[in-house]
Amino acid sequence: MIKAYMAITEKELQERLEKINASLQKDGVPIAQRPLEAMRRYSIEYKTKFLLNSDLADSINKWFESKYGEKLLLSFALYDSVYYFDATFWPIEIPIGYGNFKLDPFSCLKKIPDSVRNDLVSNPNTGWDYAIWWADCLDYAYGLREVSSSTDVTGFGHKLLEAGDQELRATVALLKETRPNPRTMFTSRNAVEIFLKSMLALRGELTEAQAKGFGHNLPKIYQTFIEATGLKHWKNAEKQLDIYPHVEKRYSKQIYENKQLWDGLAFAQSLGALIIRQFTARDTMSAILKMIEHQKANTPSNKKGA
Numbered sequence: 001m002i003k004a005y006m007a008i009t010e011k012e013l014q015e016r017l018e019k020i021n022a023s024l025q026k027d028g029v030p031i032a033q034r035p036l037e038a039m040r041r042y043s044i045e046y047k048t049k050f051l052l053n054s055d056l057a058d059s060i061n062k063w064f065e066s067k068y069g070e071k072l073l074l075s076f077a078l079y080d081s082v083y084y085f086d087a088t089f090w091p092i093e094i095p096i097g098y099g100n101f102k103l104d105p106f107s108c109l110k111k112i113p114d115s116v117r118n119d120l121v122s123n124p125n126t127g128w129d130y131a132i133w134w135a136d137c138l139d140y141a142y143g144l145r146e147v148s149s150s151t152d153v154t155g156f157g158h159k160l161l162e163a164g165d166q167e168l169r170a171t172v173a174l175l176k177e178t179r180p181n182p183r184t185m186f187t188s189r190n191a192v193e194i195f196l197k198s199m200l201a202l203r204g205e206l207t208e209a210q211a212k213g214f215g216h217n218l219p220k221i222y223q224t225f226i227e228a229t230g231l232k233h234w235k236n237a238e239k240q241l242d243i244y245p246h247v248e249k250r251y252s253k254q255i256y257e258n259k260q261l262w263d264g265l266a267f268a269q270s271l272g273a274l275i276i277r278q279f280t281a282r283d284t285m286s287a288i289l290k291m292i293e294h295q296k297a298n299t300p301s302n303k304k305g306a
Helices: 010-026 031-045 055-068 114-122 124-149 155-175 184-202 208-214 218-229 232-243 247-251 258-279 284-297
Strands: 077-085 088-095
Touching: 010 031, 010 055, 031 055, 077 124, 077 155, 077 258, 088 124, 088 258, 114 124, 124 155, 124 258, 124 284, 155 184, 155 208, 155 258, 184 208, 184 218, 184 258, 208 218, 218 232, 232 258
Parallel strands: none
Antiparallel strands: 077 088
């Protein structure tokens, strides 16, 4: 049954979805990807704003399930990541949303027991640490989509950004395995190297030939990155490069603790988010940091006379 707020009949919705599905067939969109792509096209064509947990999204999903079967595989995330807490990697899903909508950072945590979630949220330090990580993931996910669809971001820099994104997502996929794969230290290292080069290329300060000249020398690339961008506050983060193995060790067996694997991912993700913020207006991080400062300023221990 179609909800009244949609202001259309069930028949009209059926006709709209038939039309959209026909265009998806013509464009060769795989069946498993059609529900989400249908929502995107529906939002644009009919100027409708909705989130993935809305009644309209549910109706669209059910239409495709009815047409193609209940085993239709759907992915509701724009971006997947993980968060390391209590010695475990917990999945995070940044959902796709259209128009104006709100997101709860902690609702993006998946497959985490309520008791563990409560431990995370109830401690201000761990709660805010997670919120900062979530802000990086959120800005990266939505900002990357903006950058990828922008006609102003093209060429070698865009090519590198897409390659870095693949390495970052590969890292997340390996960390979501039952036993986190230590090879993620190489995929996260690759993401860092490629992100650094992409930032320089997007600024018009690195050609493909120059990128090859750097080889895989992370310290050299990072130093050039700092000098070119003027991001002096990132100078202190250079020591994070020490966590990554030398590229020559890629043929050797890797042994790392989960915390080390997390550190490798964390630096790569933060760098990816930094680049996205340089080329978009996305900056959820600033809002989170202001909230943290506000809370600190209003805690009893920080008030005069306390």
